[in-house]
Amino acid sequence: MLRMEGKQSQVVLIGTWASGYCKRVELALKLKGIPYEYIEEDLENKSSLLRHSNPVHKKVPVLLHDGIPIAESLVILEYIDEYWSNVAPKLLPEDPYQRAKIRFWANYHDQKIMPAILRIALSQGEERDQAIEDHHELLKVFEEGIEKDFPAKSPFLNGDSLGFLDVIVGTVACNYQAFHEVVTVIFEPAKHPSFFSWVTALKEHPLIKDVLPPHDKLVALMRKKYCQSPKA
Ligand SMILES: N[C@@H](CCC(=O)N[C@@H](CS)C(=O)NCC(=O)O)C(=O)O
Structure with a gap:
């Protein structure tokens, strides 16, 4: 699925409640005030959504941005900071x-x-x-x-x-x-x-x-x- 330029983005986070890797993504979204839907994943019985969204690692977190999956928490943090680059605060400095x-x-x-x-x-x-x-x-x-x-x-x-x-x-x-x-x-x-x-x-x-x-x-x-x- 392709992201729709110019429209309100749909942001979905697949995570688990105790994971620091997932919490960092939630925190970044909240810091920038980006609305998102949260899906709690059962890692004992991984969903087909997770397996399809992160076929390489099959791990959370995964961010679905207008249906496009982004995996690996550090990659997701950079993606959020770059896509919403005009939304404060900037997580990474300019230099x-x-x-x-x-x-x-x-x-x-x-x-x-x-x-x-x-x-x-x-x-x-x-x-x-x-x-x-x-x-x-x-x-x-x-x-x-x-x-x-x-x-x-x-x-x-x-x-x-x-x-x-x-x-x-x-x-x-x-x-x-x-x-x-x-x-x-x-x-x-x-x-x-x-x-x-x-x-x-x-x-x-x-x-x-x-x-x-x-x-x-x-x-x-x-x-x-x-x-x-x-x-x-
Ligand atoms: N390097 C990954 C690590 C993510 C990770 O280890 N997630 C754990 C939950 S804390 C997971 O999904 N584990 C499931 C598994 O290993 O099958 C990241 O930064 O996103």
């Missing part, structure tokens, strides 16, 4: 070098930090201790890199409005209390002061509060996923 740095850290976040957090959740004993240490080292690199590359950040990377990295970090890290309650402590102000104060500011943003999953529901899901007793 190509600044954009490159933001993309670099966004990829680092998804390729290093996200898998490290998952490894902590899925491991136990000494393996978990090692996973916690690895995550701490990766987060230190992230924190120092952001501080160096975006020294004027206050409280967000664009100043008062949320930018690309704020959207990515906010929709994952702001759930840390549920993770601490169910799995283990991974964010400590003493170890990561600047990252922690960034996340604390993000947690206060009204749209981040609006999109984050309910704490108790998330805790219940995490207990189910990560606290199964090991098989005999």
